[in-house]
Amino acid sequence: MIQQLVDGVLVGSFLSLGAIGLTLVMHILRFANFSHAELLSIGAYVALVFDKLFEALLPVFATKIGPLSMDWALVLALFASIGITALSAVVIDRLVFARVREKGGELSMVFASFGMALIIRNVIGLIFGLQSVLYSDEIAFAMVLSRDPLLLVKPDQVFVLIAALAIMVGLHFVLSRTTFGFALRAVAENPALAQIHGVNLKRMIMIVWLLGGGLAAAAGVFYGLSYQISPVMGRDLVLPIFAATIVGGIGSVYGAVLGGFVVGIASNIALSILPSGYSPSVPFLMILLVLLIRPHGLFGEARA
């Protein structure tokens, strides 16, 4: 049980990063963005390209960092990926969502996001092939933390958890201590009122996409580091990320963080009770349960 709990926390860390971006977009732009998880794929593949590039250009960086399976090139690639994925999120918004937003309703946006998800997934498949790939072919062996009860943790997972927590803490300070953070929260509360107070809505929307894209890129790279990268990883992750967002309450950044961990832990613990064949149903059950008991999620508020 303790192993499942620890694994759940580790899975939760990248679900949380994905859910933060999704919850902001869903709250401020008021549509369920089914293509959000594809930003994780973009992030993971961009990092893959840069990782190989840096390794080839600067062989010094191809050395492994301590017990981790990642090298310095991947660390650099992570930053490049965050930047490029953030920009591509803005570009996608400009090209597709902004236009649909002007003409169509909420439902049109949802369908547009479905379409976007399919396009991104298949373009990645066309370029990189449908097979899954890895940042490093080495297998990173787990450390035995305890024999009884058996507790195994991989160094990569510890790194991912620490990095994800660091990003979240950083985000917390930005949201709670800066003018930008206040403006963002104001827009989330009430866009019209925020505009009256001189907040530039268009600029805020762009920043929300940058933020969402950047966090998604980090989540994608962390996912790829822990498991493997494949063109369909967005499809596989969209449901857990939605579940995390809904559990946390749409619009709440802290809810999304908590929701990610709750979904991660619940899916892992559920496996010790349910037969493993039913594991894909766990996020669905969580969504149902939360909607029945607390329709606005753990931290969400009813909105007119």
Place this chain on the structure above:
Amino acid sequence: MKKILLTTLLAAGYLALPSGASAQDCTTKIGAVLPTSVDWGRPIAETAQFAVDQVNEAGGAAGCKIDMVLRDTQVDPKVGVDAAKALVDLDGVDVLLGAVSSGVSMPILTSVTVPGDVMQMSCCSSSTAFTKLAEEGKTDGLWFRTFATTAVQSAMGAKIARDKGYKSIAILYKNDDWGQDMARLLAADFKAAGVDVTASVAINDGQPSYRAEVTEALASQPEALYLALYPNEGSSAVREWLSLGGTQDMILANSLKSDEFRDKVGLQYLGKALGTDTASPRVASADAFVEAYKKRFDSEPNGPGLANSYDAAMIALLAMEAAGADASGAEIAAAVPKVTDPKGTPITADTAGFASAKDVLAGGGTVMYQGATGNVRFDKNGDVSAPAVIWSFTEDGIKEDEYVSLEQVDQFIASLK
């Protein structure tokens, strides 16, 4: 559509060829429902037509020329059932060849051929669901297949475990029809071989992580691991397994016989892994088929199910010959043992073989068909067995460690019961 037309044209072309000794005026239709619209399906249909052509050169079966009416299934159960229905109701066939996928063959069997009293002979369906159906008596003895069931694969897994002396094993299986089938068979076979199954865990496609599943298998502390998975989730699960300190003593199903799996996991971790697969028999009749195929099609019979398709067509036509003119589907099905009789006169799988079978059958004798997949013999459920190979990964591909002949496979399966 173009492919169907092409195949039909080809078929028509062969029929127009000047034929052998006795030319008859009558034509008997047999049906074939095969996925001709997919690239690997067309050769299967062409191979069946090849067998029909050879029989026609020998003067046809049961006194008439044979016309194989081919329809496409598109690997879709609905399309397949429609095609089979049309063949049975409109063309009035008593023998139906096909389909390839178990998922297509099954609805055809239950809703078309069994109610219509038509013999169905599949080249390529491997699901043990058919065995179960036959045991329940729901196939009316009308069902046959020339493709070995997953039972061979599972028994070979048990053989490796016993030969290697594993005391306990955990199973990771793909959560689909095939994987669940395998898991059920493996549990029984390992038990019979004296190997304790400590855990049997389903693996779903496209999960973010297989950590929890792998942990469950690992916690049961098995000596070895059996993998009934496909390369994609297989490599993911195995990497997780190894990184958590799981054993490298692994047994792999034929689905993992792929470079993708080897490269993703890493050869250095697969040194102790052994795989199983069914194989073509290493007998003269199988080699003869390869030669005949090369002569006819100018290529190696490398696609899936070609030898099986040839034998399915040939045995069906031999049974028609044995059952005589105007036989019903059930009568033809009942005649199958007469042409696959181990004590019968051996006949080869070609025009001359069919001609000599005609003489023997006319004299009231039985024949032993020696076909492209060896001496085919059906059990009471219409299933066949097959030889197997045990393989392992090497630097540049896959090497064969052991060939297990049909007799050895049968013996081993019998020893498990």
